[in-house]
Amino acid sequence: MPRKTLVGTRVAITGGTYGIGKETALAFLAAGADVAIGDADAGKVRAITVQLNRIHRGNMVGLPVDVTDCARFAEFLDAAEYRLGGLDVVVNAADIEPTESFLMETEWDSNRQIDTNLRAVITGSRIAGIRFVEQGHGHIVNIGSAIGVTAALGAAVYSATKHAVVGLGTALHRGLAEQGVTVSTIAPGYAPDPDMVADTIVDCVAHRRGGLVVVPPNAWFRSGMPDPVRLRLAIGRMLGIM
Incomplete structure (x- = not known):
């Protein structure tokens, strides 16, 4: 049985109906936190909320959000704060992955990645940051990627957005x-295990750990990762410490 280490913590998560966002909601519920998840698909967010509340008998609400619209993003955080009785953590987990190689990718596909993976993270960080500075505390968690440090062949725009999130x-x-x-930036490795990423996010919040946190890849895919020494050097150069 997971320890209820975050009882009373109020968390809002974008992209909360799929992938890392959904697993992060589960992990926070297991730790005793109250959670609001957001998604553009109101029906989907409603169904996932019922499902996760049934699994953990926790306090979770589902709310519509368009992370690419600043006003609607603010409305989502307003509603989450109202429904949860406050807000302590915002996790920017909404993410769009590439579907084509760079030369085949349309401008529309590129813009979707930039709007969701970067502009929305900037928007969410700014709105949450203003709120948290005013109340004197808070934790912002942004989802980057190891390829935001090393880049990936065939995912140039996606890599660019994740580079920017790390910066x-x-x-x-x-x-x-x-x-x-x-402020924590979570950088999952290649073919990440969503459970491991979610546990890392919860651990960062529980221990107030900020900065860049690299999550190891699945062991099955470990051979596809860059050499660990090169990865550390690349991270160090980006942070100006090497």
């Missing part, structure tokens, strides 16, 4: 810490 998180981690706001 954004580094700047915010340094800039907001003195104002009581912790």
Whole structure:
């Protein structure tokens, strides 16, 4: 039985009906947190909310959100704060993956990735940051990727968005810490295990751990990862410590 280490913590998660976002909602519920998940598909978010509440008998609400629309993003956080009685954590987990190689990718496909993977993370970080600075505490969690450090053949635009998320998180981690706001950038490895990523996110919140956190890849895919020494050096160069 998981320890209820985060009882009373109020968490809002975008992209909460699939992948890492959904597993993160489950992990927070298991830790005793109250959770609001958001998704553009109102029917889907409603169904997932019923499912996850049934699994953990927790306090979770599902809300519609368009992360690419600043006003609607703010409305989502307003509603989450109202329904949960406050807000302590915002997880920007909404994500669009590439479907074609760079040269075959349409401008529309590229813009979808940029809008969701980068602009929405900037929007969510800014809106949450303002709220958290005003209340004197809070934790922002952004989902980057190991390819946001090393890049990936065939996923140029996706890699670019994740590079930017890593850079954004580094700047915010340094800039907001003195104002009581912790910023974590989670960088899953290739073919990530969503459960492991979710557990890492919960651990960061439980221990107020900010900065860049690289999650190892699935062991089955480990041979596809860059050499660990090269990866550490690349991360160090990006953070200006090597």
